[in-house]
Structures are given as structure tokens and as C-alpha cells.
Amino acid sequence: MTDPEQSDPAPRAPALPPQLEERIAAIEIAGRTSDFDTSSWFWMIVLGVVIPLMMLAVGWWA
Amino acid sequence: MTTRANAQADESAWPLLPEERRWGAARLTLTLATTAAATWCYLIGESVGSYLGFIKGGLALGAGCMIGMVLVLLAAGPTCVRFGIDSVAATKPQFGSRGWVVPAALQAVSIIGWNSLLIIFFAKSAVQLSVALGILDVGPRHAALVPALTVLACTIIFAVLRRGATGVSMVSNILVAHVFIGLWMLYLLVSRRWPELMAAQPANASSDHLWNYTTGIELGIGATLSWWPYIGAMIRMAPNGRTIVLPVMLGMAAPVPILSLIGLAGSLVLKSSDPTEWLRIVGGPAYAIVSLTFVTAANFGTTTAGIYASAVGLRNFAALQERTWTTLLLITIAPVALVGIFIPELFFAKFGNFLALIGVAFAPLCGIQIVDYFVLRRGRIDIRAIYVDSPDQPYYFWHGINPAAMIALAAGCYTYITFLNPLSYRSIAPYPYLTASLPSAAAAALTYFLASLLVNRAGRGGYPRP
Numbered sequence: 001m002t003d004p005e006q007s008d009p010a011p012r013a014p015a016l017p018p019q020l021e022e023r024i025a026a027i028e029i030a031g032r033t034s035d036f037d038t039s040s041w042f043w044m045i046v047l048g049v050v051i052p053l054m055m056l057a058v059g060w061w062a
Numbered sequence: 063m064t065t066r067a068n069a070q071a072d073e074s075a076w077p078l079l080p081e082e083r084r085w086g087a088a089r090l091t092l093t094l095a096t097t098a099a100a101t102w103c104y105l106i107g108e109s110v111g112s113y114l115g116f117i118k119g120g121l122a123l124g125a126g127c128m129i130g131m132v133l134v135l136l137a138a139g140p141t142c143v144r145f146g147i148d149s150v151a152a153t154k155p156q157f158g159s160r161g162w163v164v165p166a167a168l169q170a171v172s173i174i175g176w177n178s179l180l181i182i183f184f185a186k187s188a189v190q191l192s193v194a195l196g197i198l199d200v201g202p203r204h205a206a207l208v209p210a211l212t213v214l215a216c217t218i219i220f221a222v223l224r225r226g227a228t229g230v231s232m233v234s235n236i237l238v239a240h241v242f243i244g245l246w247m248l249y250l251l252v253s254r255r256w257p258e259l260m261a262a263q264p265a266n267a268s269s270d271h272l273w274n275y276t277t278g279i280e281l282g283i284g285a286t287l288s289w290w291p292y293i294g295a296m297i298r299m300a301p302n303g304r305t306i307v308l309p310v311m312l313g314m315a316a317p318v319p320i321l322s323l324i325g326l327a328g329s330l331v332l333k334s335s336d337p338t339e340w341l342r343i344v345g346g347p348a349y350a351i352v353s354l355t356f357v358t359a360a361n362f363g364t365t366t367a368g369i370y371a372s373a374v375g376l377r378n379f380a381a382l383q384e385r386t387w388t389t390l391l392l393i394t395i396a397p398v399a400l401v402g403i404f405i406p407e408l409f410f411a412k413f414g415n416f417l418a419l420i421g422v423a424f425a426p427l428c429g430i431q432i433v434d435y436f437v438l439r440r441g442r443i444d445i446r447a448i449y450v451d452s453p454d455q456p457y458y459f460w461h462g463i464n465p466a467a468m469i470a471l472a473a474g475c476y477t478y479i480t481f482l483n484p485l486s487y488r489s490i491a492p493y494p495y496l497t498a499s500l501p502s503a504a505a506a507a508l509t510y511f512l513a514s515l516l517v518n519r520a521g522r523g524g525y526p527r528p
Binding site: 016017019023028034047052053055056058 | 079120136307312449
């Protein structure tokens with residue numbers, strides 16, 4: 001007969017260092033923070049899509 | 063949070079708290095510009111100059127760099143800037159609480175490779191500068207000084223980085239001037255050799271004009287994709303997404319193609335991408351000294367940022383979390399120093415292949431991260447699960463590894479190599495229309511999306527329900 005504790009070890013989350021635990025708790029309490037706002041998307045589209053496409057068009061016909 | 067903890071925060075891979083993320087747009091731009099501007103710009107420019115003329119090459123490279131940068135920003139940016147974590151930690155939701163070692167290995171190989179190359183350039187430039195200034199005599203024995211200067215540079219970088227991210231910022235504030243010196247060098251060459259520049263023909267151009275043009279774009283995309291390992295460690299110091307977009311796109315993406323024009327112009331007109339060599343031809347020894355100063359400063363700044371990013375990335379390994387920052391720096395710098403001392407010429411010879419190999423790995427990685435964050439998770443990241451390696455956590459998947467990410471990464475790499483062999487530069491018919499990096503990222507993203515549907519059905523990954 002096998003020892004139930006040996007055959008089915010309960011998964012346990014490893015303890016985090018106290019300072020990391022504090023940081024994560026602080027971030028979780030603060031709630032979801034935003035990533036990119038409208039202005040960020042605007043600049044990403046302009047600088048990462050529109051201007052490169054214009055450059056490619058100009059370069060091809062140059 | 064104690065003051066001591068705040069002081070050490072940027073030396074760990076732990077999430078930074080809002081009060082620790084004080085870099086504004088100007089400081090981030092300076093740091094990113096100093097990181098981006100280095101000798102690789104000449105090499106990238108030279109590679110483009112093999113296939114395209116000055117105008118076409120500059121525009122193709124510029125467009126490629128901006129496209130590649132926005133991919134990196136979309137991939138690593140959201141998670142890094144929301145939680146103040148580095149690029150490697152941001153891959154745990156995709157690769158798993160143990161599978162992240164794959165992107166960590168990519169980061170280490172990439173940064174060690176790039177930094178080794180730059181540190182060799184740094185040492186060679188310093189020797190040339192000493193000769194030009196009359197400190198050293200002209201002679202072949204100076205080759206032996208390169209390893210010694212490599213060690214010296216590594217020692218200085220080590221001393222600077224004892225201060226963590228503050229050291230990187232401090233170096234950037236001083237060395238950012240070299241970007242303007244680079245622009246002056248470009249002006250000099252363009253203004254004095256414009257007719258020759260316009261008449262110059264690329265040496266290895268294919269008869270297929272579209273293939274040449276696409277290769278210029280591909281080299282730009284590949285070059286900026288190589289910023290993936292660096293970017294997280296820098297942007298996590300900024301407080302929010304709004305603060306990072308313009309600094310990344312203008313401070314990091316724009317200087318590379320602009321300064322690459324130096325190498326592009328030099329390789330077309332004077333058949334040398336090394337500005338030290340052609341500035342002597344154009345303006346005499348005084349100009350060569352200015353150029354050497356530029357090269358020395360540029361590479362030092364970039365290597366400092368690279369070592370910092372790599373050290374923070376290594377912190378994600380449990381075995382290294384408790385090590386002192388000093389130990390971590392030594393572990394990070396040692397391979398760079400060893401490469402610079404023992405196999406410098408090999409790195410020079412293999413640069414083109416190395417650049418292509420970077421694109422092979424990082425394009426699919428970006429595709430996976432983008433589809434995971436924006437499509438599958440819709441921006442919902444569990445910060446605790448990033449740091450807890452336990453079966454009850456969502457990013458544990460199976461034994462800490464997400465097979466969907468591994469399969470997708472392999473599919474992306476295979477797609478890249480099929481479209482463009484990075485060693486032989488053989489390509490298939492669609493390559494001139496699509497590049498290799500973009501289909502590679504798309505293939506990885508699609509594979510990851512489809513495989514993740516099965517992962518989600520198995521109840522793993524912590525994906526939000528529709």
C-alpha cells in the first residue's frame with residue numbers, strides 16, 4: 001500500500017521572497033494599469049506604418 | 063518599501079513600482095539613442111550598400127527599421143511597461159514558467175554576440191586613436207593591445223554598471239553627443255561626394271530590382287528586431303505606455319538608419335564602411351581622430367546598455383536571484399570579454415550571417431507575443447503567475463512549458479529560412495513581395511493562435527473566456 005502523501009503530492013506554490021511578494025501585492029492592489037493610450041496608437045501607426053509605407057513608395061520610384 | 067529595496071530594484075528582474083519608474087521621455091530618448099547608435103550602423107549600411115544605391119538604400123533601410131521597431135514595441139512593450147519588467151520576464155505568459163529559458167537563451171546569445179562585436183570595435187578604435195594622437199607608434203604589435211583594451215573596457219563597464227540603470231543613464235547623458243558627431247560625418251561625406259554618391263553602383267546587386275529593394279527592407283527589420291532583448295530593461299524605467307512610444311520610435315529606431323547612411327555612403331563611394339578610414343581620405347588625420355572618438359564612444363555606450371539588459375535578464379533564473387549584482391555583472395561580462403580576447407576576427411567575418419540569424423529568432427518571438435497579448439489574453443496578464451513556478455498557476459501549462467509557443471517559434475523560424483536562407487541568401491518567389499521577417503512573424507502568430515485554442519480547451523494558460 002502506498003502512502004497517499006507520496007503518490008499524490010499536493011502542488012504547492014513556492015514561497016516568494018518577501019520583497020517580491022510585497023511588490024506583487026502592491027501591483028495587484030493598484031489594479032490593472034493601461035498599456036498604450038490613443039495618442040500612443042496614433043504615433044505607432046504614423047511612425048511604424050504610414051511613414052515607412054511613404055518612404056518605400058518614394059524609394060521605389062526614386 | 064524600504065529605501066534599500068528601492069535602490070536595488072533596477073538590479074533585479076522583479077516588477078518595478080510606479081515610484082521607482084522615474085525616467086521621462088527625454089531621459090529615455092537619450093538612453094535609447096545612445097544604445098542604438100554604434101558601429102553596427104556602418105555594418106548595416108555596408109550590407110545595404112551591397113544591393114542598393116544611396117537614396118533607395120536609405121529609404122528601404124529606414125522603412126525597415128521603423129517597421130521592425132513597431133513590431134518589437136507591440137511585442138514586448140505592453141507587458142514591460144505595465145508591470146515594470148524586462149523582456150525575458152514578459153515572455154512567461156507565452157512560453158511558460160519554465161519555457162521562458164528559450165527566449166532568455168536567445169537574449170543571452172544575441173547580446174553577447176552584439177556586445178562582443180562592439181567591444182572589439184571599441185578596442186580597435188582605441189588603438190587607432192592612440193596611434194593617430196601619437197600616443198602609440200605605428201606597428202603590427204598593436205594587435206596584441208586589442209585584448210588588453212577589451213579587458214579595460216569590460217572593467218570600466220563593470221564599474222559603471224555597479225550603479226544599475228542609473229549607470230546606463232549616466233553614460234548615455236555623456237555619450238549622446240556622439241550621435242551628433244555621426245550626423246556631422248554624414249553631412250561631410252554627402253556634401254563633398256554627392257555626384258559620386260549618386261553615380262555609385264552597388265557591388266552585389268541582383269538583376270531583380272525588387273529583390274534588392276526587399277533585401278534593404280529586410281536588413282532594416284532584422285536590425286531593429288535585435289532590439290527586443292534590450293528594450294524591456296530600458297522602457298520598464300518609464301511610468302506608462304504614453305511615455306515610451308516616441309522615445310522608442312524616434313530615439314531607438316530612427317538613429318540606426320540615419321547613422322547607417324554613413325556606412326552606406328562610405329561603402330558606395332570609397333568602398334569602405336569604416337568612417338575612420340574614409341574620413342582620413344576626405345578630411346585628413348584630424349577628421350579621422352574625430353571619427354575614432356565617435357566610434358569609441360558609440361560602442362562603449364551600447365555595450366553598457368547591453369550588459370545591463372543581459373544581467374537583468376539573467377536575474378530571472380532562480381539560481382541567480384539571490385546572487386549579488388556584482389556577481390551577476392561578472393557572469394554577464396565574462397563571455398563578452400572572452401570572445402573579444404580569443405576570437406575577434408571570427409565575429410567580424412560572420413557579421414552578415416549573425417544579423418540574419420537574429421531575424422530568424424526574434425521575428426517569430428514578436429509574432430507570438432503580439433497575438434498572445436492583444437488577441438488571446440486581450441491585455442489580461444497575471445503578474446503573480448509570472449513569478450510563481452507552480453502547477454496551480456496559469457503560466458505553468460505542462461511542466462512549466464507551453465508547447466504552443468515552442469511549436470510556433472519553430473514554425474516561424476522554418477518560415478524565415480524557407481523565405482530567405484540567412485547563410486546563402488537564397489530566397490523563394492514570394493520573398494521579394496513579403497520579406498522574410500514579416501511572414502515569419504505572421505506564421506508564428508497564426509500557429510500560436512491555433513495551438514493556443516487547444517491549450518485553452520485543455521484548461522491551461524489562464525486565457526480569459528470569451
